[in-house]
Amino acid sequence: MDLFDIQHQSGQDNTAGLMTEFYFAKLDDIDTFPTPIADPTTPEEKMTISEDFVMKDGKGFHKGYMTWGRGGVSWSLQGPMDGKSFTHNFEFYKPGADKESLAFLSLAKNENLVFIVKDKDGNFRVVGSEGIPAKMDSVDGGTGQSGEDDKGDTITFVSEGANPPYFYEGSVPVAAASGSA
Numbered sequence: 307m308d309l310f311d312i313q314h315q316s317g318q319d320n321t322a323g324l325m326t327e328f329y330f331a332k333l334d335d336i337d338t339f340p341t342p343i344a345d346p347t348t349p350e351e352k353m354t355i356s357e358d359f360v361m362k363d364g365k366g367f368h369k370g371y372m373t374w375g376r377g378g379v380s381w382s383l384q385g386p387m388d389g390k391s392f393t394h395n396f397e398f399y400k401p402g403a404d405k406e407s408l409a410f411l412s413l414a415k416n417e418n419l420v421f422i423v424k425d426k427d428g429n430f431r432v433v434g435s436e437g438i439p440a441k442m443d444s445v446d447g448g449t450g451q452s453g454e455d456d457k458g459d460t461i462t463f464v465s466e467g468a469n470p471p472y473f474y475e476g477s478v479p480v481a482a483a484s485g486s487a
Contacts, residue, residue, distance in 0.1 A: 335365035339436035366481030372398035
């Protein structure tokens, strides 16, 4: 693909952050992982996955909740000269120090996961891939000490890839309701 002009249109909406709902699944529950276009010819094709995730029978993505204004996807360049790639981070705040919240931390701490998150522009992004799933990198949480403190967890998952996290235009195959994270 050839290089192209990169522009910014003055006055366009550029609101940062994520919506409060996200989706996550175990990598082992995915039967077919969608892939980007093999030979993209446009910037949109280069950074978009349009195919759907295909889940194993009885499996699907689960819904998660994060506190509004306390979640984001970021990416950073890594590696030596002529060997660059990107780290991907999904960080969010999950309120609550209840049994369900703590069970999620315990179950997800070494699990291979894939996340689909929606930004405030309405775009879905994927963190985690078939080859390098998202892994829990850090958790900071607690009950707080007074009514002015946080009671919950700030959780970070990481992955990496040759590109920043892809946009996702497929459907989200959601699992039957089983509780929230």
